[in-house]
Amino acid sequence: MTTDTDDRITKIEQRLQYVEDQLAITQLLASYGPLVDAGRADEAAALWTEDGSYHVERLAMRTPAHIAAMVRSEEHQSYLTGGSVHFLGPAWVQVEGDEATAVCESLMVLHRDGEYRINRGTASHFRLRRTAEGWRISHRESALLDGSPRARALLAP
Amino acid sequence: MTTDTDDRITKIEQRLQYVEDQLAITQLLASYGPLVDAGRADEAAALWTEDGSYHVERLAMRTPAHIAAMVRSEEHQSYLTGGSVHFLGPAWVQVEGDEATAVCESLMVLHRDGEYRINRGTASHFRLRRTAEGWRISHRESALLDGSPRARALLAP
Amino acid sequence: MTTDTDDRITKIEQRLQYVEDQLAITQLLASYGPLVDAGRADEAAALWTEDGSYHVERLAMRTPAHIAAMVRSEEHQSYLTGGSVHFLGPAWVQVEGDEATAVCESLMVLHRDGEYRINRGTASHFRLRRTAEGWRISHRESALLDGSPRARALLAP
Numbered sequence: 119m120t121t122d123t124d125d126r127i128t129k130i131e132q133r134l135q136y137v138e139d140q141l142a143i144t145q146l147l148a149s150y151g152p153l154v155d156a157g158r159a160d161e162a163a164a165l166w167t168e169d170g171s172y173h174v175e176r177l178a179m180r181t182p183a184h185i186a187a188m189v190r191s192e193e194h195q196s197y198l199t200g201g202s203v204h205f206l207g208p209a210w211v212q213v214e215g216d217e218a219t220a221v222c223e224s225l226m227v228l229h230r231d232g233e234y235r236i237n238r239g240t241a242s243h244f245r246l247r248r249t250a251e252g253w254r255i256s257h258r259e260s261a262l263l264d265g266s267p268r269a270r271a272l273l274a275p
Numbered sequence: 276m277t278t279d280t281d282d283r284i285t286k287i288e289q290r291l292q293y294v295e296d297q298l299a300i301t302q303l304l305a306s307y308g309p310l311v312d313a314g315r316a317d318e319a320a321a322l323w324t325e326d327g328s329y330h331v332e333r334l335a336m337r338t339p340a341h342i343a344a345m346v347r348s349e350e351h352q353s354y355l356t357g358g359s360v361h362f363l364g365p366a367w368v369q370v371e372g373d374e375a376t377a378v379c380e381s382l383m384v385l386h387r388d389g390e391y392r393i394n395r396g397t398a399s400h401f402r403l404r405r406t407a408e409g410w411r412i413s414h415r416e417s418a419l420l421d422g423s424p425r426a427r428a429l430l431a432p
Numbered sequence: 433m434t435t436d437t438d439d440r441i442t443k444i445e446q447r448l449q450y451v452e453d454q455l456a457i458t459q460l461l462a463s464y465g466p467l468v469d470a471g472r473a474d475e476a477a478a479l480w481t482e483d484g485s486y487h488v489e490r491l492a493m494r495t496p497a498h499i500a501a502m503v504r505s506e507e508h509q510s511y512l513t514g515g516s517v518h519f520l521g522p523a524w525v526q527v528e529g530d531e532a533t534a535v536c537e538s539l540m541v542l543h544r545d546g547e548y549r550i551n552r553g554t555a556s557h558f559r560l561r562r563t564a565e566g567w568r569i570s571h572r573e574s575a576l577l578d579g580s581p582r583a584r585a586l587l588a589p
Contacts, residue, residue, distance in 0.1 A: 264514075
């Protein structure tokens with residue numbers, strides 16, 4: 119094999135890795151809404167690293183076990199039995215080696231009394247890490263888009 | 276060409292094929308909302324295989340012709356002339372060879388009396404197949420996210 | 433290097449380029465909502481080419497400076513301080529060499545009096561161009577999905 123060929127192949131492998139990383143993260147985040155709206159608590163929690171955390175407003179979930187507990191909570195279960203859509207928009211992803219960040223906005227829609235209403239609009243900032251099992255969320259920080267500067271600050275990778 | 280080079284290139288081709296498949300399916304599903312909101316009945320129906328079907332609640336569309344007829348129906352046309360947004364979220368896609376599944380949630384928003392309101396929130400499960408013309412939907416099953424266990428069951432690939 | 437190997441590698445490079453282009457455009461459009469909801473006027477404007485334009489209903493923004501001015505306008509700032517979600521759906525993208533088109537639908541959600549309501553549903557058609565700095569929007573045309581044939585006409589690449 120000539121050096122030239124080797125270089126071309128190596129460059130392709132690097133570019134392809136970046137593309138695969140972006141897609142893997144996009145897919146990971148695309149699975150969050152369906153998982154929590156289906157009530158699959160353990161699978162939703164497994165999107166995080168073992169030391170992963172999720173802060174949303176005053177609720178600080180410090181481990182995946184806390185995230186699973188949130189999905190199993192009476193409040194979340196009442197969403198499911200009434201009908202809910204955790205609707206995350208397309209993620210804006212930036213990968214740097216084995217770390218990545220992603221930003222997205224989301225709507226939470228609840229079905230009540232025969233009507234679908236937006237319960238909240240949220241800004242989310244994700245930090246992600248490459249693990250032996252693939253990309254996982256190491257931290258998610260979310261805040262309501264209710265005019266607070268804090269939520270707007272989350273909208274940058 | 277050394278065996279080593281050949282192996283590397285073959286592996287790249289396989290990885291690239293997977294990435295292209297994922298993107299093709301993502302794009303196919305991203306076109307559904309714009310097509311039905313534009314009233315492009317035949318193009319929307321052509322997202323399905325020739326033997327493709329689409330079940331949503333009590334409506335069983337058994338062929339692409341039935342799907343085109345749905346878009347041309349008086350009910351759907353009234354959505355268009357009033358203003359509608361069939362808003363599908365990012366798809367969660369799993370490809371296995373020439374078959375694939377995809378899951379997404381969606382909102383249907385209608386414009387009426389100068390206001391935009393969510394008419395329904397829906398869970399959709401797609402089965403897809405690779406054809407000579409590219410990926411097509413072989414079956415779509417949708418159900419309202421109104422608390423029914425049936426809708427929640429669709430939210431897994 | 434054999435001609436056969438060279439051909440395979442060249443073909444891979446072309447396919448990979450197409451995938452990268454699609455993803456770059458998807459990512460560019462995924463950043464628009466977060467940027468304008470964060471009030472990052474210059475970064476939002478920098479998504480466009482230097483001669484880029486954005487027409488939405490009766491508002492014709494003929495340069496990136498006009499787009500930045502729109503984000504800084506009293507009206508847009510009132511959205512931010514009240515809470516807003518510019519929610520763009522997954523983009524339907526078609527790349528042809530150094531030009532591309534993309535189509536998506538979007539919802540603009542405003543937070544007012546403690547409630548989140550859809551302010552408008554919009555159809556958008558983007559023309560994009562490859563520049564030395566990557567893909568940029570050369571023209572965005574948007575119209576309200578309020579039943580007008582004009583908005584529906586934008587929903588095709």
